[in-house]
Amino acid sequence: MLDQISIRLSGQNGDGIFSSGDTLAKILTRSGLKVHGARSYQSIIRGGHVSYSIRANTGDVRAPADYIDVMVAIRPDSFIADVMPMMKAGGKVLYDSKGFRIKDPEVPEGVTLIDIPAMQMARDIDSSIKILYNTVFVGAVVAMYGLELEVHETMLKGFFQRKGDKVVQINLEAARAGYSWVEENTSKVEHSVVFDRSKDGIYIGGNETLALGMLNGGLQSYSWYPMTPATPVGSFLATYGPLSGCIVKQMEDEINVSNYAVGAAFAGARSACGTSGGGFALMSEAIGFASIIEAPVVFIEVARGGPSTGLPTKTEQGDLNQMLGASQGDFPRAIIAQEGIADGFYLGQESLNIAEKYQMPVIIASDLYMGEHFETLDGLDFDRIPIERGKLITEDIADDELPYLRYKLTDDGISPRVIPGVANGMHDAGSDEHDEDGALVSDKRAGFPEAIEVRIQQMKKRMKKMDGLLKELPPPEVWGPGPDEANLLVVSWGSSRDTVREALTQAEADGVKGASLNIKYILPFHGKEVGEILRAYESAGVKILGVEANYTGQMMRYIRGETGFEIKDKYLRYEGEYILPREVRGAIEQFMNGGLQQ
Amino acid sequence: MLDQISIRLSGQNGDGIFSSGDTLAKILTRSGLKVHGARSYQSIIRGGHVSYSIRANTGDVRAPADYIDVMVAIRPDSFIADVMPMMKAGGKVLYDSKGFRIKDPEVPEGVTLIDIPAMQMARDIDSSIKILYNTVFVGAVVAMYGLELEVHETMLKGFFQRKGDKVVQINLEAARAGYSWVEENTSKVEHSVVFDRSKDGIYIGGNETLALGMLNGGLQSYSWYPMTPATPVGSFLATYGPLSGCIVKQMEDEINVSNYAVGAAFAGARSACGTSGGGFALMSEAIGFASIIEAPVVFIEVARGGPSTGLPTKTEQGDLNQMLGASQGDFPRAIIAQEGIADGFYLGQESLNIAEKYQMPVIIASDLYMGEHFETLDGLDFDRIPIERGKLITEDIADDELPYLRYKLTDDGISPRVIPGVANGMHDAGSDEHDEDGALVSDKRAGFPEAIEVRIQQMKKRMKKMDGLLKELPPPEVWGPGPDEANLLVVSWGSSRDTVREALTQAEADGVKGASLNIKYILPFHGKEVGEILRAYESAGVKILGVEANYTGQMMRYIRGETGFEIKDKYLRYEGEYILPREVRGAIEQFMNGGLQQ
């Protein structure tokens, strides 16, 4: 008897896999479960192979399923890409041998094939809707798990409503047909998961929670240029921004996206922009610009498989070096990694606060897996994080408070900031080095003792903000047993958090007492605290393993630079697929039993 | 009695300071001396304050002078910016109180003021040439040091020749007037430096040696966009490239500069491009592109004061993070710092060889001080470094050698490389992940087990090149005493080499037995060797000091990341002025006596 639900829909682009998956995930959500959903797709619009994996249970589900119990394998390729690597004995495959010409498909031993004539059933209902078969399949899955058909029906009504009654009707019939076919022709999945329709959650992706969080953080300007996998942030805000006072501007390229964001921030808007690695490379110059004029801008970097255009539809945590190195010179900025779906909601708001309070660019490090997978959330707290705008002057400055100095030297390095339109606040904000008033020291003053002094003061002033911010940020916390109880500490960052922790939970069965240190605040960095944690575990004889999704172990290298502590053993993944808990567990097993083979 | 020559010409932009300084430096070079010349200027075209410092001696001179013995102070500002900070008792200032309305200028104690009516003398000769006074001043300096007037005259003849006999004649008179005035009105400088007109050298800057080196390395394509302080590389090549088979293209921006360079490399040209920090930010994306298509391109980064537009005419070693982080993902590339003027000549050639042999981007890290100061060189060996093109196929591929695979898996990770025009070599080079043949694995193959395997293979293949290159690069060498004799090890990189070593030589007088480790090869990095060196000195009880020209100590942080060794004490400079040996010596003194105060 299965104690969770794990389904994958697999087919080709154009089969409606994504909307079917969404439907199924929402049916499960509305049945009171927590769902984890993840898609796999290719950089091709039609005909490519896609899949949608769902895992659900009554408690929180924050990592993908290790194995698929029920696979809808629409196309022959589904067997190669999905059934073979993801199934084991006991699993069931729904497929339509006639409709999609699949003969004697290869499956792992012990997997049951259920041949359902979905295409024919769909045609019998209405032959004009080409992909109606997917509704038949979903209906079948609903039946397999003993979910309530009514929930499916409600979903379909809502979804197809705008297409008219006829379409709704046809889809309802298709769902019922799939449902009945299973009831009549095959046995259901035996599982112990309890449904509860009174529970209420939303099913949402990491990009969307980040966008929603920013919007709730009072975002007033978002600029972007489409780039997978950051595009959903832009689409979300293009849709909902205009309902909540946020101007959303698609620009002609990422350079101008980022400079637009700086302009908006200068004007006084809470401002953010977003892209993926290649676009972020183009934004580099604007990050230093934002920093030297002390404009608060949030830059979102949703990484994908690199280098270069690389694997545009695959995941990687490969852009840490790029974020750390973006733009010339030394200047204050923050880098924070998104750790989870709910985390995105709060981080969206926190990042805007940090940007404005410290008047500096904040980079949010996410990745394709983080941004494009979905989870069921309930209880988002829209009021938890207040909107903090820092030392912002929006009222006219009185004559007796003059002179106003935009880059005034202060104890905390933060100068009161004025926005255009405020009387008596006029100044020039420039990308050249400048004095307290914003006047250049790069031109005719450069090299004079006075200008040298100004330069030193302004550098110190700006960099001082990093100290203040570090003090404000929550120090790193270890999840799991302390040094004395643990026999393993896994170090990871950002999006890897939940998969690692699921793997550690699994590995308890193997005798592993695993703790997890997942880095969220990358810059400024709690070098002292992280060093102490690592050394504490090491001296207690705990083995330490780094896990991250890139080739060179960028975070582990960074940690060494900041703490001097070398994490020698690393489980590194760089082929682009999101990491499964069982894979981490496997790596842990190898590691605990001698050594990792990579 | 002075044992070296140290002169500074100071005035405003438009006084002809730079050409006068060049003239003086070349007079000294032609008098058999080794000269070090460095300019200081501002981001303003006319009226700004500029200076030209010269230090010369019979032996090699590779660092700026600590103090100026003879100052030509043309403008009132010269006293503030140059005389006060750079002179001490015994120094002499040539100035023209009437001509430039300088009343009772402030000078350090013991400095002699020599008031020479240069302006009037120039007017008396010819009032139509506005800045003729500078020739008078140079003539005066020539006399002060007892240099031969004839050498000055020959220089002037050569220089003004194209302007006609009259101009030559006028300048000769001006030089003679200045010369005679000194002979008649003041005492000369007493010094022990011996002139020898039979010696022969060239007086050349770091940007120019790099350009000359690349040209001698068979450079066929150079693309650029003007940006201080990298512009001289472009100007040099724009002038001399067309004489030696190198096409030089000024593009519309740095993005297109870098992509042009990739195109040229793909076509089979030895290709390079150059810029400074802000432009390099824009080139980031192309670096990953060059790496994934395995195109050999040399990227030159001549850094200036950051962040952002920062201090465009001042120096900084602030772009290391940017170079290390440029472009998303993990990919092979080399980063090498230019260490000296002569070094540039060989590095220019070596970098092209590395780029082509390893089919990867090579980044040359220079900076304003490195690129824009000048030294006298003799004996450049144009034949020392052969042109090595690696596995390059330029002949048609025979039918029986097919299939040709552009990204063939090989033991060393390097695949034979073909250029367009070669029969049977056709393939697609793409920025997406690809297979051995160059076919995409990012689109309809992505996610299939076969494509995952290809991805892993290609990543490993590419990264393997880093291992091969590291083996080929000369390991780091320490200059000066070994661990057992030394009491100090200074760690620095690139352009700081010679100033640090001069300071260490000076500090011998203070009882310092100083060794110097200057990092040249940054990526791939000799982490093992550098770690061993540092630990060897540390265990021998030697104090270790890092010296670099940026705020956060980027190189010291990098070294920690690569070796785990923390260099705690750092002398960091970030105000933009080039470092003087006496300043490093001062820092060393402080450090040896307790601790650095920053």
Added chain:
Amino acid sequence: MTETVELRVTSKDWQSHRPTWCPGCGDFGVLSATRKALVNTQWQPKDTVIVSGIGCSSNFPHFVGGYGIHTLHGRSQPVAQGIKLSNPDLNVIVAGGDGDGLAIGMGGFLHAARRNMDITYLIMDNQVYGLTVNQASPTSTMDRKTRSTPYGNIEHPISPVQLAISAGATFVARTFSKEGKQFESIMQAALEHKGFAFIDALSPCVTFNKVNTYDWFKERVYDLNAPDSDHDTSDKIAALTKADEDFSGQIPIGIFYQTQKPTYEELDPTIQKFGNVITRGALKIDPETRNKILADFR
């Protein structure tokens, strides 16, 4: 009871730092004509932002009153757009050089033109890169020798005027730094134009451009809008035709083209709903909208 006295804005209100340009630089003429036009508009300096890139000409904001933002080389346009859309009540003026706006900034310029935000853009066109000490720019004439073209320029110069018209700018003019009166009136018209107004300002670089000098231009420029001219500024084709006259013959100066189209900010859905978002403030999502959004994810 308080009485509000509207103080007249005078030239002094538009003063700022002393220009650092070379004596005689064409940009001085641009600056003084701009200041006069600004006085004519009676705009408040506090409600005005001058945006520039990097170059000699791009030091402009430091020399004019009002708020200034001196951005990156070639990036003044997107910055200006971010400012304008966030706060449409501000007067936004962009100023820069031919290198800044037509080489590295070409894409940004033409996209700005097509968007038709209510922004004025002024290029101080000296056919050279001044600040980097004499390289060819996109408006340098063929054969000219510069430090980047020691054997002569071999790239055809572009017509910023024709490109601006083609891209969709709704006000396009050219004027000359020495034609103070014309400059002032064109500048004023540009500032008052509702939409993207572009001025190609011929502004000689006395230090590096020894070909296109004051005298050279004086001999060639003629007033396109002179009383006896039959140029129709509402005729786009006529404007394109006039813009096709290059530096080889006489050079038309004046307003080439002016038309009215809705501005971008008039069409933006957020601005339509909320007006000025800066004035509105940074607010949390209101409960109704929040529920609407969440419903879409159920």
Added chain:
Amino acid sequence: MTETVELRVTSKDWQSHRPTWCPGCGDFGVLSATRKALVNTQWQPKDTVIVSGIGCSSNFPHFVGGYGIHTLHGRSQPVAQGIKLSNPDLNVIVAGGDGDGLAIGMGGFLHAARRNMDITYLIMDNQVYGLTVNQASPTSTMDRKTRSTPYGNIEHPISPVQLAISAGATFVARTFSKEGKQFESIMQAALEHKGFAFIDALSPCVTFNKVNTYDWFKERVYDLNAPDSDHDTSDKIAALTKADEDFSGQIPIGIFYQTQKPTYEELDPTIQKFGNVITRGALKIDPETRNKILADFR
């Protein structure tokens, strides 16, 4: 004794990987017409390089014989120039989308046009970002709803044809993916044109653009070069005028403009002295030149 037989290049020589475009995509028509035109030129695939950016259309090089380089989004132009100048004996064709060439690539495109290297540039113009799944592009018409413009597009579309002419392209045409014959002949003319030849290829995105469909275009396009047309392709103003006809009325297709100017490569001083530097080889500085250079530093 060997006999050299010049083998006729056939369509097969220009085949490569099977296109991955959606069934019915306009780019198929572009591909087949291009292949035919290539056969007509009798160029050798080995001497031909197809350069593209990123987008559905930019997968083009993978589907055509010859050398291919599939660069970065928006950067095909500079890469093509690096190739062409290094080896002017190569035939260089650039292909990409309207987003690639007119949004992020706008500056590169227009600078390429003014340089007039002997390069052919083909935009597959579907008025949408296809590969990123439906956002507005610079040629999207007003009001169109896409994923980035859920409330309708509010940016005026640009005319790539007019901009190309303004920028100085010496061959400018527009054609339509379904007009195979015209496409082939225009493509051939573009390939054979000595200088920068630009083709705006109307190429419907059947998946995302539900407005500008095959039928929509079919109803509107008319042949600018039809026997009864009085369009003079050597008349730049006439070309600009025709290019001003936007999608609101009938849409002219055909050659708008063609002229002859020296190509960049003919004017480059290095090429003038050494010809093809690739064929010449990578060589050390010869002693004479070396001495000349060193003399300047003495």
